[in-house]
Amino acid sequence: MAQGIGISTQSYAAWVRAALEMTTRLAMLSLALCSALAVPIATAAERPSFRRVDERRAAQVGIRKIVGRHLWLYTDLPASNAVDELPLVFDKAVQQWAAYFGVEKSRLTNWRMQGFLMQDRAKFAALGLMPEGRTDFVNGYAWDYELWLDEQPSDYYRRHLLLHEGTHGFMQTQLGGAGAGWYREGMAELLGTHCWEGANLTLASMPTSREEVPMWGRIKLVRNAYQAGEALTLGDVMAFNSREAMSTDQYAWCWAMCKFLDSHLQLREQFRQLPAYVADLKFNLRFRKLFRQDWEDLQFEWNVFLATLDYGYDARRMTISHTPAAVVEKEDTITVAADRGWQSTGWQLKAGQSYRISATGTYQIAKDSQPWPCEPGGVTLEYHEGQPMGMLLGLLRSDGEGRLPPPIAIGLQAVIKPAVDATLYLRVNDSPARLLDNKGKLQATIKPQ
Numbered sequence: 001m002a003q004g005i006g007i008s009t010q011s012y013a014a015w016v017r018a019a020l021e022m023t024t025r026l027a028m029l030s031l032a033l034c035s036a037l038a039v040p041i042a043t044a045a046e047r048p049s050f051r052r053v054d055e056r057r058a059a060q061v062g063i064r065k066i067v068g069r070h071l072w073l074y075t076d077l078p079a080s081n082a083v084d085e086l087p088l089v090f091d092k093a094v095q096q097w098a099a100y101f102g103v104e105k106s107r108l109t110n111w112r113m114q115g116f117l118m119q120d121r122a123k124f125a126a127l128g129l130m131p132e133g134r135t136d137f138v139n140g141y142a143w144d145y146e147l148w149l150d151e152q153p154s155d156y157y158r159r160h161l162l163l164h165e166g167t168h169g170f171m172q173t174q175l176g177g178a179g180a181g182w183y184r185e186g187m188a189e190l191l192g193t194h195c196w197e198g199a200n201l202t203l204a205s206m207p208t209s210r211e212e213v214p215m216w217g218r219i220k221l222v223r224n225a226y227q228a229g230e231a232l233t234l235g236d237v238m239a240f241n242s243r244e245a246m247s248t249d250q251y252a253w254c255w256a257m258c259k260f261l262d263s264h265l266q267l268r269e270q271f272r273q274l275p276a277y278v279a280d281l282k283f284n285l286r287f288r289k290l291f292r293q294d295w296e297d298l299q300f301e302w303n304v305f306l307a308t309l310d311y312g313y314d315a316r317r318m319t320i321s322h323t324p325a326a327v328v329e330k331e332d333t334i335t336v337a338a339d340r341g342w343q344s345t346g347w348q349l350k351a352g353q354s355y356r357i358s359a360t361g362t363y364q365i366a367k368d369s370q371p372w373p374c375e376p377g378g379v380t381l382e383y384h385e386g387q388p389m390g391m392l393l394g395l396l397r398s399d400g401e402g403r404l405p406p407p408i409a410i411g412l413q414a415v416i417k418p419a420v421d422a423t424l425y426l427r428v429n430d431s432p433a434r435l436l437d438n439k440g441k442l443q444a445t446i447k448p449q
């Protein structure tokens, strides 16, 4: 799912020449691809240039054309609802891309892409319809106003690929670039992940089950890596080589990073300033500056996100709110909401010192036909991550970007003796996808021993 360089030229032949020159120059200069993306773009008034398709010859080999407002799609696939509605899906996506990136509707009047959805690449190659110099792409490819897709075994993933490549085309031709590699592929994955139900399209959705998104697999890849101790830091993802095609694992990490930042209650606004810098050679530097104040919290939250990521992840309720921490000298009590993820207690614990944590209160941990009342010891009717649902858990946050320690089972009471200075975070044990039906709070008390 690579992306090419967007350019603005008068004719197709001229832009191919320019593009080839650009590619050669870039290879020699060993610049990051994101820098190559900072080239002039076509204005809305200009007509995009496409390769010409000889539709009579195409029809002779079974290639037909499906027309939408913003996409003309050529395919050798037989007619079916899932294939023939793709231009409609694309048209709906265009409205959402425009809203997300702040592109005025008037700029889209003549905006259109030309796509090729291929069962048999050879048929398209014979008619000169493959991308020059990039016939070896895997699954999908976008260049300027054109995109190419291999047929996929699931309706979901075929649409996903179209929306992924469409996001590249939209960003490139409307924003004039796509930022660093992680952002370029992360945004294509974020806005490619979707829900399509009854002709309603929702981009950037959080899939609620594996069955909803056959072949997508991003959550599983990230979770498996985390559990195997192979989680990447934000800096690792930012350092992905922009010039090389990414692996499926890398796509998953790019998606996770963009999803994490884009759904963060406090930081979303900062993240959504990034489209303004997509043509900036120093995109990653801009990104670091935007988040400089929050970088330490961000690393911690990123680890929490990776540790708890699951289908249906409720990003809003899982967003951590931070409070300045102070060393605990005497007994103190705080409240912990049952319908939220980790919450900072503001308690700084000293290494080697013992603290007794106790908790009281009744809250709702689930609701089916009736509410499930629960106390800090949890309910033993159901378990989550090996502990009773609703049980009070603790998490010690210390300095550094490393892997999180496992949560501490506190329940009604426990004694904690941290090995290093750390701030305590608390939450009740529940799936991050099932916080909506929780209600109420508990009181937690700390007392140095």
Ligand SMILES: [Zn+2]
Pocket: 001, 002, 003, 164, 168, 184, 185, 188
């Ligand atoms: Zn891509």
